[in-house]
Amino acid sequence: MTGRTKYVLDETELPARWYNLVADLPAPPPPPLHPATRQPVGPEDLAPLFPAGLIEQEVSGERYVDIPEEVLEVYRLWRPTPLYRAHRLERALGTPAHIYYKYEGVSPVGSHKPNTAVPQAYYNAREGVRKLTTETGAGQWGSALAFACATFGLECEVWQVRASYDQKPYRKIMMETFGATVHPSPSEETAAGRAVLAADPASPGSLGIAISEAVEKAAADPDTRYALGSVLNHVLLHQTVIGEEALKQCALAGETPDVLIGCTGGGSNFGGLAFPFLREKLAGRMSPEIRAVEPAACPTLTRGRYAYDFGDTAGLTPLLKMHTLGHDFVPDPIHAGGLRYHGMAPLISHVHELGLMDAVAIGQRECFAAGVAFARSEGIIPAPEPTHAVAECIREALRCKETGEEKVILTALCGHAHLDLPAYAAYLSGAMEDHELPEAALTEALAGVPRP
Amino acid sequence: MTGRTKYVLDETELPARWYNLVADLPAPPPPPLHPATRQPVGPEDLAPLFPAGLIEQEVSGERYVDIPEEVLEVYRLWRPTPLYRAHRLERALGTPAHIYYKYEGVSPVGSHKPNTAVPQAYYNAREGVRKLTTETGAGQWGSALAFACATFGLECEVWQVRASYDQKPYRKIMMETFGATVHPSPSEETAAGRAVLAADPASPGSLGIAISEAVEKAAADPDTRYALGSVLNHVLLHQTVIGEEALKQCALAGETPDVLIGCTGGGSNFGGLAFPFLREKLAGRMSPEIRAVEPAACPTLTRGRYAYDFGDTAGLTPLLKMHTLGHDFVPDPIHAGGLRYHGMAPLISHVHELGLMDAVAIGQRECFAAGVAFARSEGIIPAPEPTHAVAECIREALRCKETGEEKVILTALCGHAHLDLPAYAAYLSGAMEDHELPEAALTEALAGVPRP
Numbered sequence: 001m002t003g004r005t006k007y008v009l010d011e012t013e014l015p016a017r018w019y020n021l022v023a024d025l026p027a028p029p030p031p032p033l034h035p036a037t038r039q040p041v042g043p044e045d046l047a048p049l050f051p052a053g054l055i056e057q058e059v060s061g062e063r064y065v066d067i068p069e070e071v072l073e074v075y076r077l078w079r080p081t082p083l084y085r086a087h088r089l090e091r092a093l094g095t096p097a098h099i100y101y102k103y104e105g106v107s108p109v110g111s112h113k114p115n116t117a118v119p120q121a122y123y124n125a126r127e128g129v130r131k132l133t134t135e136t137g138a139g140q141w142g143s144a145l146a147f148a149c150a151t152f153g154l155e156c157e158v159w160q161v162r163a164s165y166d167q168k169p170y171r172k173i174m175m176e177t178f179g180a181t182v183h184p185s186p187s188e189e190t191a192a193g194r195a196v197l198a199a200d201p202a203s204p205g206s207l208g209i210a211i212s213e214a215v216e217k218a219a220a221d222p223d224t225r226y227a228l229g230s231v232l233n234h235v236l237l238h239q240t241v242i243g244e245e246a247l248k249q250c251a252l253a254g255e256t257p258d259v260l261i262g263c264t265g266g267g268s269n270f271g272g273l274a275f276p277f278l279r280e281k282l283a284g285r286m287s288p289e290i291r292a293v294e295p296a297a298c299p300t301l302t303r304g305r306y307a308y309d310f311g312d313t314a315g316l317t318p319l320l321k322m323h324t325l326g327h328d329f330v331p332d333p334i335h336a337g338g339l340r341y342h343g344m345a346p347l348i349s350h351v352h353e354l355g356l357m358d359a360v361a362i363g364q365r366e367c368f369a370a371g372v373a374f375a376r377s378e379g380i381i382p383a384p385e386p387t388h389a390v391a392e393c394i395r396e397a398l399r400c401k402e403t404g405e406e407k408v409i410l411t412a413l414c415g416h417a418h419l420d421l422p423a424y425a426a427y428l429s430g431a432m433e434d435h436e437l438p439e440a441a442l443t444e445a446l447a448g449v450p451r452p
Numbered sequence: 453m454t455g456r457t458k459y460v461l462d463e464t465e466l467p468a469r470w471y472n473l474v475a476d477l478p479a480p481p482p483p484p485l486h487p488a489t490r491q492p493v494g495p496e497d498l499a500p501l502f503p504a505g506l507i508e509q510e511v512s513g514e515r516y517v518d519i520p521e522e523v524l525e526v527y528r529l530w531r532p533t534p535l536y537r538a539h540r541l542e543r544a545l546g547t548p549a550h551i552y553y554k555y556e557g558v559s560p561v562g563s564h565k566p567n568t569a570v571p572q573a574y575y576n577a578r579e580g581v582r583k584l585t586t587e588t589g590a591g592q593w594g595s596a597l598a599f600a601c602a603t604f605g606l607e608c609e610v611w612q613v614r615a616s617y618d619q620k621p622y623r624k625i626m627m628e629t630f631g632a633t634v635h636p637s638p639s640e641e642t643a644a645g646r647a648v649l650a651a652d653p654a655s656p657g658s659l660g661i662a663i664s665e666a667v668e669k670a671a672a673d674p675d676t677r678y679a680l681g682s683v684l685n686h687v688l689l690h691q692t693v694i695g696e697e698a699l700k701q702c703a704l705a706g707e708t709p710d711v712l713i714g715c716t717g718g719g720s721n722f723g724g725l726a727f728p729f730l731r732e733k734l735a736g737r738m739s740p741e742i743r744a745v746e747p748a749a750c751p752t753l754t755r756g757r758y759a760y761d762f763g764d765t766a767g768l769t770p771l772l773k774m775h776t777l778g779h780d781f782v783p784d785p786i787h788a789g790g791l792r793y794h795g796m797a798p799l800i801s802h803v804h805e806l807g808l809m810d811a812v813a814i815g816q817r818e819c820f821a822a823g824v825a826f827a828r829s830e831g832i833i834p835a836p837e838p839t840h841a842v843a844e845c846i847r848e849a850l851r852c853k854e855t856g857e858e859k860v861i862l863t864a865l866c867g868h869a870h871l872d873l874p875a876y877a878a879y880l881s882g883a884m885e886d887h888e889l890p891e892a893a894l895t896e897a898l899a900g901v902p903r904p
Contacts, residue, residue: 108831
């Protein structure tokens with residue numbers, strides 16, 4: 001033993017405020033544009049879908065936003081989350097590096113998603129909304145919102161991509177246990193769904209179609225709103241509790257990270273850990289490298305274009321300035337469902353453009369090998385998404401082994417794999433493929449995206 | 453908010469010793485007997501199956517056993533576990549009672565089982581054992597042992613009851629991710645398995661058959677030993693870390709439990725929480741009622757006979773003095789697989805006989821209704837086994853609502869349901885049955901058990 005295994009905080013040390021990175025950036029991020037007018041969208045454009053409390057956060061330039069007591073009360077069910085020193089993994093790798101991971105899998109649904117689902121449900125309930133709709137792929141986000149709605153007495157209606165609905169029934173059961181209604185998408189419940197089914201009764205669905213269904217249903221009922229689990233500013237704002245706690249825990253451990261590593265799909269887990277550390281970096285109090293890891297099958301930051309594009313496949317959302325592979329790009333069916341998004345949070349895209357972070361892409365076999373090594377040393381089986389972060393941690397730790405550097409590496413372990421275990425079975429059977437995005441497919445996908 | 457939501461301990465407060473209740477009981481428990489001689493079995497009878505370090509604990513009368521540093525290092529991956537005050541459930545019930553739950557689902561495999569799997573793997577590894585074999589039903593124990601073997605570099609071979617192997621593939625994948633080999637039982641790997649398959653090629657298996665296979669394989673190889681996940685004294689000893697931590701956490705909360713409630717299958721989770729509190733009760737420092745909850749389909753303590761019986765179906769084990777429904781009793785297929793055991797830990801049976809605890813049996817529909825209520829208020833979806841404890845907590849809390857008593861209720865929430873979600877689907881669909889054991893079936897099952 002060289003020091004402690006985990007750093008736990010008492011619930012009295014739960015952050016009282018969310019941190020808004022926008023306040024500290026050298027330049028503001030480009031605003032979302034209305035697709036028809038190409039003018040910045042205003043709060044009134046968003047009102048049919050989101051409550052005023054969240055719209056205010058979406059456009060806020062204030063550095064801090066107080067977390068309501070009603071939200072803190074629910075956060076306390078699992079927060080603060082532990083920060084671990086990966087002693088046993090370090091030993092297995094023979095590295096002089098110090099590896100720390102902030103573990104969000106202790107939440108009721110096993111991921112970081114409730115950090116934003118809970119305040120989203122709260123602000124909607126406070127404004128008299130009766131029901132929330134949303135889409136979900138593998139189901140992490142849908143189950144988080146179902147849990148959050150249960151805690152604030154809201155109804156919850158989820159459109160789950162048909163392929164996942166059929167292949168991953170456990171997530172649907174979890175959502176139903178929390179009281180949500182779950183439809184496979186495309187469904188007969190909406191005009192959008194019926195149109196797709198008319199054209200292809202056996203459609204496996206897509207996130208784009210599911211978004212269209214959830215948005216259509218929310219817009220049609222004045223008591224219903226829509227909720228999104230990543231990408232938007234207010235979502236990343238809520239996730240900063242991760243990084244704020246990690247800062248306190250690093251101080252407890254007496255360490256300052258040299259490298260921060262997180263996986264990116266829409267970007268909320270990565271931003272949640274990284275933004276408070278970026279504040280410290282911008283203020284000159286520390287200087288960690290900050291690195292996003294994305295799947296080689298969906299390399300948004302490393303190979304996408306930084307341009308205005310739609311957030312969804314059907315083109316219903318405002319135009320967002322972001323790294324994108326094209327809004328009709330459909331990534332190969334890798335197991336990290338949460339990372340299969342064509343775009344990147346505008347705020348993270350902007351941070352990348354400002355040169356404040358870098359990114360790497362890794363194939364899924366290396367990621368699952370890392371996940372298995374992590375499980376056998378640390379006990380926790382990482383969800384497919386954070387295996388990407390673990391794989392890059394291992395790369396960094398092995399570089400340190402070569403150079404002899406005692407770097408401090410901090411990573412976000414954003415969830416466990418209990419409901420994704422078939423992905424590990426695929427890896428262990430040897431049947432898994434890497435799915436690196438071919439150059440020709442990338443060129444085709446980007447053809448419809450305007451150059452900046 | 454009335455007080456804190458959870459009480460966390462720093463890892464420096466992890467118990468340094470396991471507690472052996474035998475040292476404090478007014479009379480020693482009756483010893484296991486050799487079935488041929490009906491004389492007490494000695495350590496030498498157990499040596500082919502267990503390492504000396506565990507046999508020593510099995511027969512020990514010492515009050516405390518130091519926990520080896522190698523075991524503590526692994527415990528620190530998830531221990532100390534949190535103690536929660538169920539504020540939101542109390543509010544939903546409208547009860548003046550204070551409900552606390554000690555949550556063991558934060559372990560790598562989601563239950564209390566690693567508390568004993570880790571020391572069992574350690575003592576075997578220390579004595580040069582190369583491989584452990586075991587049986588598992590739904591897979592909680594098998595996955596705990598697979599994890600523990602991974603941490604100490606042991607091979608692990610698990611025989612999983614065929615019906616569960618086919619119906620609950622996620623647990624098998626978890627075991628394989630930790631590096632274990634998993635066979636469906638009956639298997640072609642052993643003479644016992646081949647004999648069953650010869651008679652019935654489509655046999656769904658049973659825990660009794662799986663034990664026979666695991667024991668046969670261990671006994672045939674001098675480098676292999678067998679591991680059991682409940683029932684025996686050393687298993688209950690290891691689980692006392694639960695109660696020792698809970699005692700400290702109750703002190704932090706400034707509360708003394710009036711009622712302790714835990715579910716019982718083999719008894720290790722219940723004993724783990726209750727024994728340290730029983731020590732305090734025997735010493736006159738507190739006086740909680742201590743109550744076991746068992747399934748109405750397998751009512752060992754409430755309707756079984758206290759007599760010498762075999763621990764397994766095939767009659768390979770020593771005779772144990774315990775509450776039993778008969779060693780060839782096969783409980784109905786309720787979802788709480790961990791509670792479907794015909795007997796009860798001899799130490800718990802003895803404590804019950806001494807009048808130091810009571811027991812109730814509850815049908816599974818009431819248990820799952822309690823599980824859903826718990827999930828929707830507290831966020832955690834309880835495994836099917838602890839829904840029994842939750843159901844009795846709710847009964848007690850509602851009695852307090854009638855009487856106005858502010859009782860302090862403490863329960864053991866020994867695991868989550870992530871890998872058992874199909875049980876909740878069955879409940880929510882309305883298809884679940886209670887399976888109360890009919891009187892005629894009980895009479896038949898007890899016919900072969902000698903009267904005491």
